[in-house]
Amino acid sequence: MFFKIKNKNIVGxxxxxxxxxxxxAVSIFAAxxxxxxxxxxxxxxxxxxxxxxxxxxxxxxxxxxAARSIAxxxxxxxxxxxxxxxxxxxxxxxxxxxxxxxxxxxxTVSVSQVxxxxxxxxxxxxTLDPRTKKITAQVTWETMVGRPNLLNLISYFTLWVSRAWTxxxxxDFSDGTFTNTQxxxxxxGAVTLTGIPGSGFNLLGSYNTPSSSFDAxxxxxxxNTAYLITDNNTTGPELYIVNVTNPASPVLLGSLNxxxxxxxxxxxxxxxxxxxxxxxxxxxIVNITNPAAPTLAGFYNTPVSDDATDIWVxxxxxxxxxxxxxxxxxxxxNITNPAAPxxxxxxxxxxxVNGIHVxxxxxxxATALNSQxxxxxxxxxxxxxxxxxxxxxxxxxxxxxFVDGTVAYLVTQPNAANEFYTxNITNPAAPALLGSASWGSxxxxxxxxxxxxxxxxxxxxxxxxxxxxxxxxPAVPTLTGAITTVGSGVLGLxxxxxxxxxxxxxxxxxxxxxxxxxGGYAVSGTYTSSVFDAxxxxxxxxxxxxxxxxxxxxxxxxxxxxxTFGGISSxxxxxxxxxxxxxxxxxxxxxxxxxHPDHTGDEFIQYKIEFTGPGTDTGTIExxxxxxxx
Amino acid sequence: xxxxxxLIEFLVYTAIVVVVGVISVEFIINIYGGKAKTQxxxxxxxxxxxxxxxxxxxxxxxxxINTSDFGVNLANTLGAKLSLQFRDAALNxxxxxxxxxxxxxxxxxxxxxxxxNNQVRVTNLTFRNFSSPGGKSKNIGxxxxxxxxxxxxxxxxxxxxxxxxxxxxxxx
Numbered sequence: 133m134f135f136k137i138k139n140k141n142i143v144g145x146x147x148x149x150x151x152x153x154x155x156x157a158v159s160i161f162a163a164x165x166x167x168x169x170x171x172x173x174x175x176x177x178x179x180x181x182x183x184x185x186x187x188x189x190x191x192x193x194x195x196x197x198a199a200r201s202i203a204x205x206x207x208x209x210x211x212x213x214x215x216x217x218x219x220x221x222x223x224x225x226x227x228x229x230x231x232x233x234x235x236x237x238x239x240t241v242s243v244s245q246v247x248x249x250x251x252x253x254x255x256x257x258x259t260l261d262p263r264t265k266k267i268t269a270q271v272t273w274e275t276m277v278g279r280p281n282l283l284n285l286i287s288y289f290t291l292w293v294s295r296a297w298t299x300x301x302x303x304d305f306s307d308g309t310f311t312n313t314q315x316x317x318x319x320x321g322a323v324t325l326t327g328i329p330g331s332g333f334n335l336l337g338s339y340n341t342p343s344s345s346f347d348a349x350x351x352x353x354x355x356n357t358a359y360l361i362t363d364n365n366t367t368g369p370e371l372y373i374v375n376v377t378n379p380a381s382p383v384l385l386g387s388l389n390x391x392x393x394x395x396x397x398x399x400x401x402x403x404x405x406x407x408x409x410x411x412x413x414x415x416x417i418v419n420i421t422n423p424a425a426p427t428l429a430g431f432y433n434t435p436v437s438d439d440a441t442d443i444w445v446x447x448x449x450x451x452x453x454x455x456x457x458x459x460x461x462x463x464x465x466n467i468t469n470p471a472a473p474x475x476x477x478x479x480x481x482x483x484x485v486n487g488i489h490v491x492x493x494x495x496x497x498a499t500a501l502n503s504q505x506x507x508x509x510x511x512x513x514x515x516x517x518x519x520x521x522x523x524x525x526x527x528x529x530x531x532x533x534f535v536d537g538t539v540a541y542l543v544t545q546p547n548a549a550n551e552f553y554t555x556n557i558t559n560p561a562a563p564a565l566l567g568s569a570s571w572g573s574x575x576x577x578x579x580x581x582x583x584x585x586x587x588x589x590x591x592x593x594x595x596x597x598x599x600x601x602x603x604x605x606p607a608v609p610t611l612t613g614a615i616t617t618v619g620s621g622v623l624g625l626x627x628x629x630x631x632x633x634x635x636x637x638x639x640x641x642x643x644x645x646x647x648x649x650x651g652g653y654a655v656s657g658t659y660t661s662s663v664f665d666a667x668x669x670x671x672x673x674x675x676x677x678x679x680x681x682x683x684x685x686x687x688x689x690x691x692x693x694x695x696t697f698g699g700i701s702s703x704x705x706x707x708x709x710x711x712x713x714x715x716x717x718x719x720x721x722x723x724x725x726x727x728h729p730d731h732t733g734d735e736f737i738q739y740k741i742e743f744t745g746p747g748t749d750t751g752t753i754e755x756x757x758x759x760x761x762x
Numbered sequence: 763x764x765x766x767x768x769l770i771e772f773l774v775y776t777a778i779v780v781v782v783g784v785i786s787v788e789f790i791i792n793i794y795g796g797k798a799k800t801q802x803x804x805x806x807x808x809x810x811x812x813x814x815x816x817x818x819x820x821x822x823x824x825x826x827i828n829t830s831d832f833g834v835n836l837a838n839t840l841g842a843k844l845s846l847q848f849r850d851a852a853l854n855x856x857x858x859x860x861x862x863x864x865x866x867x868x869x870x871x872x873x874x875x876x877x878x879n880n881q882v883r884v885t886n887l888t889f890r891n892f893s894s895p896g897g898k899s900k901n902i903g904x905x906x907x908x909x910x911x912x913x914x915x916x917x918x919x920x921x922x923x924x925x926x927x928x929x930x931x932x933x934x
Binding site: 165173176200202224234671 | 778782785786789792793796797799800803804806807810811814818890891892893894895896898899901903904923924925926927928929930934
C-alpha cells in the first residue's frame with residue numbers, strides 16, 4: 133500500500149485521496165489488531181479461568197473426602213447441618229468452624245437429609261433415610277475482582293459398613309438383670325414387666341333354674357355348655373343344659389325331667405351319664421345331641437334300690453358308685469349301646485362310696501369306711517378288684533376324690549384334724565400320704581376339682597362354700613382362700629377354661645360362674661443388659677427395637693458406653709442427647725434413633741430398658757439392636 | 763513548493779510508517795507472548811489435572827497405606843514416596859514418587875511410568891496422612907505444584923498451578 137501511495141505521489145496526482153487512504157488503512161489495521169489482542173487476551177482469560185476451576189475442584193474434592201473421613205470415623209460425627217469447615221489440624225479430619233479459605237478460594241461443606249420414595253430411590257420427599265446423607269462442597273472465588281465464580285460438588289454417603297449388636301432370643305436376654313421385669317415367651321424371646329398372678333375369684337354370672345326351691349347337686353362343663361343337675365323337682369326337670377358362651381349371662385338351652393334327684397353327672401360325647409337316686413334308674417343316659425331337647429336314651433337299674441352317688445365314664449364303661457349296699461357298691465356298666473347299658477361286673481366295697489375318679493387302670497374311691505377312706509380298684513378285670521386303700525386320720529368319711537397323675541386328692545368330712553389329703557398313688561396297691569391340710573370349717577364336704585395347681589373343694593358352709601388350695605408342691609398343700617359369695621353350700625364344681633362352675637344350693641342362682649381376675653403386671657421395671665464388647669473403639673450409630681405397647685404402656689431405652697469394661701459400671705446412662713448428665717434423656721423412638729457422637733470411640737456398651745404400665749398390662753420388647761462402625 | 767510538500771509528505775509518511783511499524787512489532791510480540799502464556803498455562807493445567815486424577819483414583823481404590831513419606835516434598839527428597847496397598851496383589855505396592863521433577867507411578871512390577879511430561883516440572887508433591895487414630899478413616903491429603911519449564915525465567919513462560927485436595931481410601 134505504501135508503495136502504491138508513493139507511486140501515486142511520484143505521479144503527483146490525487147494527493148487528497150492519499151491521506152484518506154492512509155486514514156482508512158490505519159483504521160482497518162487498528163480494528164484488526166484490537167480484535168486480535170482481545171482474542172488473545174480472551175483466550176488467555178479462559179485458560180486462567182480453567183486453572184482456577186481446576187484448583188477449586190481439587191479444593192472441593194478435599195471437602196468431600198474430608199467429610200467422608202469424618203463419616204467413616206462415626207456416622208454421627210457428621211451431623212445434618214452446616215455449613216461446616218474442615219480442619220486437619222489434629223492430624224485427622226474434624227469439623228471446625230463454618231468454612232475454610234485457601235488463597236482466593238472459600239469453601240463450605242453442608243450435610244442434608246436424604247428422603248426416599250416407595251421404590252427406594254432418592255427423592256425430594258418421602259421416607260427419611262437416616263443412613264444416607266447428601267454432602268455439598270461449595271467453593272467460591274473471583275477470577276478477577278468483581279467476577280465471582282462458584283463450584284458445587286455433591287456426593288451421597290451411605291452407611292453400609294455398619295455392624296449390629298442385636299439381642300432377640302431368650303438366651304440373649306438371659307444374661308441381663310431383670311428388675312420387676314421378666315423373660316417372656318413371645319416369639320423367640322422377649323422381655324416384659326413382671327406378671328403378678330390374679331388373686332381370688334369373682335362372680336361373673338349365674339343361672340337361676342325356673343323351679344326355685346331345688347338345690348343344684350352337680351355340674352359338668354364342655355366347651356361353652358354347662359350341664360346342671362338338681363334335687364328332685366316334683367313338677368319339672370332336674371337336668372338343665374345352659375349356654376355359657378357369655379359367662380355373665382348364661383342362657384338355658386334345654387332341660388329334661390329325670391323324675392328323681394340326680395347326684396352326679398358326667399358328659400361324654402353325645403350323652404350325659406347321670407348317677408341318680410331313682411331306684412329303678414340308678415344310671416340314666418341322656419342323649420344331648422340336641423341340647424334344646426335332651427331325651428332319656430337309656431338307663432341301668434341296679435339289682436338293689438340304693439341311691440347312686442357318683443359316676444365316671446371311661447372308654448366303653450360307666451363306673452357307678454352307690455351308698456352302702458348289701459353286697460356291691462361299684463358297678464362296671466357297658467355303655468356301648470346307650471339305649472341298653474348292661475352290667476359287666478360289680479364289686480363289694482364294704483360301705484358307702486361318695487366319690488369316684490377313674491385314671492388309667494384304676495378307679496379311686498372316696499368312701500365312708502372309717503379305716504379305708506380311699507380305696508383303689510383295679511378296673512381292668514370284668515369284675516373290678518380292690519387293690520389298696522388309704523386310711524385318713526380319724527373316722528371322717530371320705531367325700532370326694534380327684535386324681536391327677538400320680539397324686540390323688542381326697543377330701544373328707546370336716547373333723548378336728550385335716551380334711552384335705554394328697555396321696556401318692558404311684559403304686560395303687562399301696563397309696564402313701566404326701567401331705568394334708570385343713571380348712572377348719574364345719575358343715576358337709578361335697579366335691580373336689582383340680583385345675584392347674586389349684587384344688588377347689590365345695591362344702592355346705594355358705595360363708596366359705598368353696599375352699600381352694602395351692603398344690604404346686606403336693607407334699608405341702610396350702611389353703612389359699614375361699615369363695616364367700618355363693619350364698620349357700622356348693623355341692624358340685626367344675627373348672628374349665630378359666631371359669632369355675634358351681635352347682636349351689638342357692639335357690640336364686642343354682643349355677644354360678646366364677647373367674648379369677650386376670651393377672652396384672654408390675655407398674656414399672658427395668659431390664660439392664662449385659663455389656664457388649666465391640667472389640668475395638670467403635671462409633672455407635674443407631675438404636676432400634678421392636679415393641680408391643682398396649683394402651684397405657686411405655687418403653688424407653690438408655691445406653692452407657694465406656695472405653696473399658698470396668699468403666700461401664702460408672703458410666704453415665706444417656707439418651708439421644710449424649711453424655712449430657714441428664715438422667716431424664718431417653719431413647720423413645722423404637723423404629724430408629726441416632727446415638728449421639730459423644731459415644732464415639734467407646735468399645736463397650738450396655739443398655740437399659742425401662743417399662744412402665746398401668747398395672748393391668750405390659751409392653752413387650754422382642755428384640756433390640758445397636759448399629760456401630762469399627 | 764511542490765518539492766517542499768514532497769519532503770513534508772515524506773516525513774509524515776516516515777513517521778506514520780515508524781508508528782505503524784512499532785505498533786505492529788509490539789502487536790506481534792504481544793501475540794507471541796499471549797500464545798506463550800496460554801500454551802504454558804495449558805501445559806501445567808493438563809499435567810496437573812492428569813496427575814491429580816491419577817493420584818485420587820489410586821488412593822480411592824487402595825486398601826491401606828504402606829510406610830510412606832508424609833509431610834515431605836517428594837520433589838525435593840530423594841527416594842521419598844507414597845506407597846499404597848491394594849487387594850489386587852498385582853498392584854502391590856503402588857508407589858508415587860518424583861524424580862527429576864517428573865511424577866512417576868509404579869504398580870507392582872509395572873513401571874515406573876511418567877505421569878508428567880518434560881514441558882513441566884513438579885516442584886511440590888506433599889502427601890499428608892489424615893487417617894483417624896482408630897483407623898476407621900484412612901485419608902491422605904495431597905498438595906501438588908506444577909510449573910512450566912522456563913530456565914531463562916522469561917515472564918511470558920512463567921506458569922504454574924497449585925492444587926490441594928484430600929482423598930479417602932474407600933476399600934475397607
